[in-house]
Amino acid sequence: MIDTPILRLVGERVDFANPAAQALLGQHIGQQDIRLALRDPKAVELVRSGQSGRTKLSGLSVTGSIWEMECHIIGEDRRMITLTDLSVQVSVARAHADFVANASHELRTPLTAILGYVETLKDPKAGDDPATRGRFLDIIGNEARRMQALVSDLMSLSRIEAVRHQVPTDRADLAAIAREVIGERTRDEEVRFDTNRDNVELAGDAGQLAQAVRNLVDNAVKYGKSGKGVTVSLEATDRGWVTLAIRDFGEGISPEHLPRLTERFYRTDTARSRAEGGTGLGLAIVKHIVERHRGRFDISSRSGEGTVATIMLPIDQL
Numbered sequence: 312m313i314d315t316p317i318l319r320l321v322g323e324r325v326d327f328a329n330p331a332a333q334a335l336l337g338q339h340i341g342q343q344d345i346r347l348a349l350r351d352p353k354a355v356e357l358v359r360s361g362q363s364g365r366t367k368l369s370g371l372s373v374t375g376s377i378w379e380m381e382c383h384i385i386g387e388d389r390r391m392i393t394l395t396d397l398s399v400q401v402s403v404a405r406a407h408a409d410f411v412a413n414a415s416h417e418l419r420t421p422l423t424a425i426l427g428y429v430e431t432l433k434d435p436k437a438g439d440d441p442a443t444r445g446r447f448l449d450i451i452g453n454e455a456r457r458m459q460a461l462v463s464d465l466m467s468l469s470r471i472e473a474v475r476h477q478v479p480t481d482r483a484d485l486a487a488i489a490r491e492v493i494g495e496r497t498r499d500e501e502v503r504f505d506t507n508r509d510n511v512e513l514a515g516d517a518g519q520l521a522q523a524v525r526n527l528v529d530n531a532v533k534y535g536k537s538g539k540g541v542t543v544s545l546e547a548t549d550r551g552w553v554t555l556a557i558r559d560f561g562e563g564i565s566p567e568h569l570p571r572l573t574e575r576f577y578r579t580d581t582a583r584s585r586a587e588g589g590t591g592l593g594l595a596i597v598k599h600i601v602e603r604h605r606g607r608f609d610i611s612s613r614s615g616e617g618t619v620a621t622i623m624l625p626i627d628q629l
Contacts, residue, residue, distance in 0.1 A: 316394040319385075320345060323358060326389075335372060335394065349380075357382050358390060367397070376476050377401045398476035405472070409575075417461050417576060417591075421454040428454075457590075464592040468575075471519065471599045479604060483515035485553060485624070486545055492524045493543060501540030502528060511547045513626040515604055523600040526593040527557040527620045533589070535559020535617060547626060555622045564612040572610055573598040597622075 316332035318325050318340070325348055328340045340348055346355050353366045363383050371378045376398040383391045428447045432438040437447065486506050493502045524543075531541040539560035547553040564572070568579045576591035594610075597620075601608040606624040 318345075318348070318392040318394075320358065320390045320392065322388055323355075332394070354380055358392075368394075372396070372398075373476060396476070399473065402475060403473045409469070409472075414462070414465055417465075418458055421458045421461075424454045425451050425458075461590050461592075464590045464596065467522070468592055468596050468599065471596060471603065475599055475603045477603070479514055479516045479519075481514070481516060482512055483517040483520055485511045485513060485515070485520060485555065488517060488521050489524055489543055489545055489555065492521055492528055495525070502532070502543060503540060504543045504545075506545035508545070508547045511545060511553050511626065513553065513604075513624055515624070516600075519600045519603070523597045523622065524555065524557075526597050527622075530593060530620070531557050531559035531618070535561030551625055553624050553626050555624075556619055557621075558617060558619045560617040563614040563616055564610075564618055565614065566612075569610060569612065573608070 314331050316335045317327075317329045318332050319327035323345045325340055325343050325345065328336070333340055336348055345358055349355070349368065349371070351368045351371075354368055357364050357366050357380065361384075363381075365379055365381045368378045368380050370376060371394070376396065379395045379397050381393045381395070383393075385391050428451050432444060432447055437443045486509060489504060489506070493504050528541065528543065535541060542556075542558045544556045544558075545553065546556075564579055568577075571577045572579075573594045575595045578589070578591050598608050601622055601624070604624050606622060609621045609623075610618065611621070612618040
């Protein structure tokens with residue numbers, strides 16, 4: 312119960328708020344009217360009902376969060392309120408439902424192709440010809456790897472969504488993460504890195520941040536082929552923000568596609584994306600990771616000039 316926000320009311324005014332409640336609702340919560348403290352008509356209605364009960368509140372901590380409020384009568388004109396965060400449970404349930412829907416839709420095409428080529432290979436006319444058999448087995452292998460990538464990305468997205476309301480508390484060095492990701496690239500892929508600070512520490516999940524940077528660098532290398540390479544720039548300011556920008560110098564993206572790029576499975580060129588091994592989930596994963604870190608994610612592009620993907624994250628004041 313120590314981590315559970317608890318309020319004691321006298322009438323409709325907060326008489327006591329434990330540290331968890333103050334962390335959630337603000338230090339000023341003491342002696343505040345319940346209408347201002349919780350800002351939810353359902354909460355006020357329950358308090359005024361004169362009965363014990365429970366209701367659900369939304370957006371109490373962050374946009375989209377779900378909380379359960381329990382109200383108990385503890386004396387004449389006195390009530391105790393407890394608040395329980397249900398955001399994780401709701402996110403997990405939604406993520407599971409989305410996983411089933413997305414998996415059934417996206418996996419159907421490669422699975423149908425695999426089954427079709429397997430049936431064809433059972434025919435002696437095709438299966439006994441070495442050249443045809445080898446070509447069909449290559450296609451089967453490619454489709455199986457595509458299914459494997461889809462499952463991996465779907466599971467990754469599901470895990471990220473399940474914890475999106477939990478602000479990371481570990482420490483991560485974004486500069487070190489960027490260097491490590493760039494170091495994974497092969498030597499014939501020119502990725503340049505510039506930073507105004509050798510170390511940029513922030514509250515973050517190092518694994519998720521590395522995944523976000525890796526997805527953006529991979530996209531820039533795959534789709535920005537121009538002979539000019541890719542630039543990754545990291546700039547930390549004294550105002551408490553760090554900006555990570557990944558730029559390619561490719562053909563760019565048409566304006567009508569930009570608002571939808573972070574949607575699941577949205578592709579500007581489906582055939583090209585699949586040929587490059589894309590699952591259509593990379594940018595959706597980046598968006599969810601950045602949102603969990605309370606940051607901002609933006610993509611800008613001009614035809615013939617390339618694309619810039621930008622992540623802005625809050626850091627400690629320096």
